[in-house]
Amino acid sequence: MWRDVETLCPFCGVGCRIVLRVYDEKVEALYPSEEGVNEGKLCIKGWSAHEFIHHPERLSRPLLREDRSREFREVSWDEALAVIKCRLEAVLENNGPDAVNFLGSAKCTNEDNYALQKFARAVVGTSHIDHCARLCHASTVTGLSMSFGSGAMTNSIDDIEDANVILLIGSNTSEQHPLIGRRIIKTVKEKGAALIVADPRRIDLVEVSRLHLRHRPGTDTALINGILHVIIQEGREDRKFIEENTKGFEAVAKSLGDYAPEHLEAITGVPSRQIVEAARMYAGAEKASIIYAMGITQHVSGTDNVVALANLSMATGNVGRKGTGINPLRGQNNVQGACDVGVLPDFFPGYQSAEDPDVRDYFSKSWNTDRLPEKNGLTLCEMTEAIFEKRTRWMYIMGENPTLSDPDSVHVRRALENIDFLVVHDIFLTETAAFANVVLPGASYAEKDGTFTSTERRVQRIRKALEPVGEARPEWKAIGDLAGRMGYEEMEWQSAREVFSEIAGVTPIYRGMSYERLEGTGIQWPCPGVNHPGTPLLHSGGFARGKGCFISVHYNPPPEVSDDDYPLILMTGRSLFQFHTGTMTRRSPTLQGQLDEAYAEVNPGDAKTLGITDGMKIAVESRRGIIRVAARITERVSPGTVFIPFHFAEAAANILTLRTLDPKSKIPELKVSAVKMKREELTTLNEIKKSNGEMKE
Ligand SMILES: Nc1nc2c(c(=O)[nH]1)N[C@H]1C(S)=C(S)[C@@H](COP(=O)(O)OP(=O)(O)OC[C@H]3O[C@@H](n4cnc5c(=O)[nH]c(N)nc54)[C@H](O)[C@@H]3O)O[C@H]1N2
Ligand SMILES: Nc1nc2c(c(=O)[nH]1)N[C@H]1C(S)=C(S)[C@@H](COP(=O)(O)OP(=O)(O)OC[C@H]3O[C@@H](n4cnc5c(=O)[nH]c(N)nc54)[C@H](O)[C@@H]3O)O[C@H]1N2
Ligand code: SF4
Ligand SMILES: [Mo]
Secondary structure (H helix, E strand, O other), rough: EEEEEHHHHHHEOOOOOEEEEEOOEEEEEEEEHHHHHOOOOOOOOHHOOOOHHHHOOOOOOOOEEEOOOOOOOOOHHHHHHHHHHHHHHHHHHHHHHHEEEEEOOOOHHHHHHHHHHHEEEEEEEHEEEEEEHHHHHHHHHHHHHHOOOOOOOOOOOOHHHOOOOEEEEOOOHHHHHHHHHHHHHHHHHHHOOOOEEOOOOOOOHHHHEEEOOOOOOOOOOOHHHHHEEEEEEEHOHHHHHHHHHEEOOOHHHHOOOOOOHHHHHHHOOOHHHHHHHHHHHHHOOOOOOEOOOOHOOOOOOOHHHHHHHHHHHOOOOOOOOOOEEEEEEEOOOHHHHHHHHOOOOEEEEEEOOOOHHHHHHHHHHHHOOOOOOOOOOOOHHHHHHHHHHHOOEEEEOOOHHHHHHOOOOHHHHHHHHHEEEEEEEOOOOOOHHOOOEEEEEEEOHOOOOOOOOOOOOEEEEEEOOOOOOOEEEEEHHHHHHHHOOOOOOOOOOOHHHHHHHHHHHHOHHOOOOOOOOOOOOOOOOOOOOOOOOOOOOOOOOOOOOOOEEOOOOOOOOOOOOOOOOOEEEEEEEEEOOOOOOOOOOOHHHHHHOOOOOOEEEEEEHHHHHHOOOOOOOEEEOOOOEEEEEEEEEEEOOOOOOOOOOOOHHHHOOOOOOOOEEEOOOOOEEOOEEEEEEEEEOOHHHHHHHHHOOOOOO
16 A cells, blocks of 8 residues: 655755655655645656665664774664763863864754754753854845844745846756746746846846846945945935834945946946846836845855845835845755754854853753853854864764865865764765764654754644664654763653654744644744744834844955966856755766766856867866866856856865855855866876875965
């Protein structure tokens, strides 16, 4: 007999609902659920989301090795947890809690992540916990909190369809959030909305756009300020909205003197008439929505970019109504949730400040612990530096693959080689697990109950369809077990439901939620009480922080620009068919069939100059290292720019990237670095060694 299990797609943050068809304890097929944001449709990753579950390389037992020169051997959970405990206690005794760091996971459930941060804070006594949100929307959380008082997507996916104008900036939505991309196309084609795309690349959505602002990578603050400058010069701002709902407008208006569009051409490369046209379209719409993603956030100027967008939306009264708003598309299936439940170094669950004594008192009582740290902890990239400086000795990485996903990979690998003790908790033996002392087998999304929170703040349930592979078990359970062995009894949960009730109890924005209430299509936070229906639209009755705040921000060039030695600008990002470091999608035959080769998009003019033809192997080199990829000659990229996705371990884009951080949000500059390029046969042996991370100048 077969059975069907309603659950969620484990890939991107759209939160599409899927149904797993289980036959003979195997997921044989899946199909889209009729209900939910995906309206009965899926993208190709969604359709293939069952393919990695039964892959023979799934981790099925804990692995242990005495030191890194030896091979792993399979051990029991008892032995693995005993070793973890013993090494943790030793570090706590010799170095104290600050030598212990944690990375949570935007792939794991809220329950798993809540367990990990509770373990870090209540059992170990450290706030050094972070996750990939730092590489993704850290600048959104910082920027929107300053401007609006809340760092999340203001509107819902449904109400994109109410917009008359959509400004899509730095989001390749049809590939990276395909079921939102579909809504954008629908809004343009069926409802007559006008689309402005601001992206250095000619992404597919440019096809349906009215205007494409093709600016230089890293010049968004200038571009957005330029648009606002025109709006104010032409008197198109919404005075009534500004007066009633915001503060600080006059100062920002005055600060824009240098941003006349004709001055910006030299910086952004965008003709001034296009900036004027964008300003008129955006300000002229009754309802204008801004949708953005990594093209805005992953910069040293990421927070400034976000603030500039917030200024633009407030100046035109495009906040707090359907079809308007600032809509950062959160990337991973549960990155919103991992942030919500406190896998951040500065917040307890529900964005309650880690440095606020009242909040700490509250959690000390709720969690029955006297260990809570008093200070904010380290962010993700800061942890790497702390390992080099021997401030960090012991690390627990759950569901992340920083060896490939953090900037400057060679540097990251060196750090991981130097750490005293590393636990990796994953479903596959990743490139990062190769540095571990202990590897714990996690349960995949199909093998556990729990909740994911999608980009539109919608908390939805996932359901267990299968027993975990071998001896794998849900992460919250394994972490709870470890806590018990450390003598802490407040994590002995019997079910994911029990963990969720605890989350709801201590997290004001989730307070009214329960597994019963989340049946069906879930609830959008804030949901402060059991009779509260949830909140599809933020800031509709005024801003979360009282008044929205205009803040002046100015253009600063990216930390590395092209020069004679490295004449091209490299952008990194993604493709439709692969997900991040490929741990799951490269084990999916369908997706591998579509794309299994690292590539670089190269402009035809540059290709001609360098004697490169389509499909040819080329070497791409930055000041950090060198990789070899296939050239894709295409007009998608402008002359002088190159685009490489970071999915492929054998040609890891992050060998090339910079680890310079945005001082405000600590997000690294993943979108702009300087590179040079040549035909592969012209590379030397030393360069090849460098490309394997064996050598660095
Ligand atoms: N198939 C697939 N889907 C995914 C993922 C995946 O790995 N694969 N990952 C998920 C995750 S975690 C995330 S965060 C999202 C990311 O989703 P996106 O942010 O849409 O994806 P990216 O490819 O990182 O970058 C988006 C766009 O930014 C543009 N860009 C580069 N530099 C600049 C710049 O300086 N300014 C502007 N305005 N644009 C620039 C690029 O040309 C690119 O089109 O995707 C999610 N969905
Ligand atoms: N150059 C460059 N680098 C980037 C970016 C970029 O645009 N350019 N984007 C950045 C962004 S936005 C992001 S979000 C990060 C992503 O960075 P990571 O989160 O490090 O990348 P993933 O490959 O998604 O890693 C997720 C891991 O979780 C594991 N996993 C999946 N399901 C489960 C589960 O149920 N349990 C457990 N325990 N493990 C599980 C997977 O096997 C995988 O190893 O990359 C960042 N890095
Ligand atoms: S759009 Fe995202 S959530 Fe939906 S099916 Fe595709 S990958 Fe999954
Ligand atoms: Mo992301």
